[in-house]
Amino acid sequence: GAVVSQHPSRVICKSGTSVKIECRSLDFQATTMFWYRQFPKQSLMLMATSNEGSKATYEQGVEKDKFLINHASLTLSTLTVTSAHPEDSSFYICSARDLQRGEKLFFGSGTQLSVL
C-alpha cells in the first residue's frame, strides 16, 4: 500500500537552532500534504496545508515565519522549525492525500521534537 515516510523520527536540539522535518510520499504523488502538531494528551492540531508549487496555507495562530513549509515536488514536503525554543517541543506528523485512491489520507510516523 501507499507509504508516507517522515524523517527524522526523533530529534533533540538546542534552543535557537533550526530543525527540518521531511515528509515523503513513496509511491504516489501528493499535491497536498498536511502538517499536524500534537501536544501530550491533546488531539492532533492542523498547522498548515502544504500545496505543491505554491505557498502553504497556515491555520490561525500558527506563525508562518517560524514554521517554514516547502513543497517543492509532488513527493516531498518539508517543515522547518526555525529558531526553536522549548515551547516548540512537540510531536509533529504529516499526512498526504492520494487522489488516485479516493483522496485517502496516509500518515507519516511522526517526529518527536525536543528542544533543550
Add this chain to the structure above:
Amino acid sequence: GNSVTQMEGPVTLSEEAFLTINCTYTATGYPSLFWYVQYPGEGLQLLLKATKADDKGSNKGFEATYRKETTSFHLEKGSVQVSDSAVYFCALPGNSGNTPLVFGKGTRLSVIA
C-alpha cells in the same frame, strides 16, 4: 467548527475482553466519521469509516455505528487481542475546503495476555 470528543485512556484490558471506546462529535450536517489507529512506531492508518447516518463501519473485528440521534461513533470489539494494543483516534472532516481531518485526543489501549 466540527469537533470530536473521545474518551481518554489509557485503557487496559485482558485478552478476549470486550472493548468500547466512546466518541461523540459536533458537526455541521452529516460528515463522514473515521476511526484511525496508530500502532507503536507506525503512522496513523485508517481503521474504519462510516459515510452516513446508521452506517456501520467494520474492519479487523472492530465496529462503529454512525448514530446521528446521539451524535456518536463508538468503537467496539468483542474480543481484543494483544496485537490490538495501539492508540485509537476518532476523526471527522474539518470545515475548510481541503477538509483535513479533526482528531480526538486519542485513546491508548493496552491488551495484556
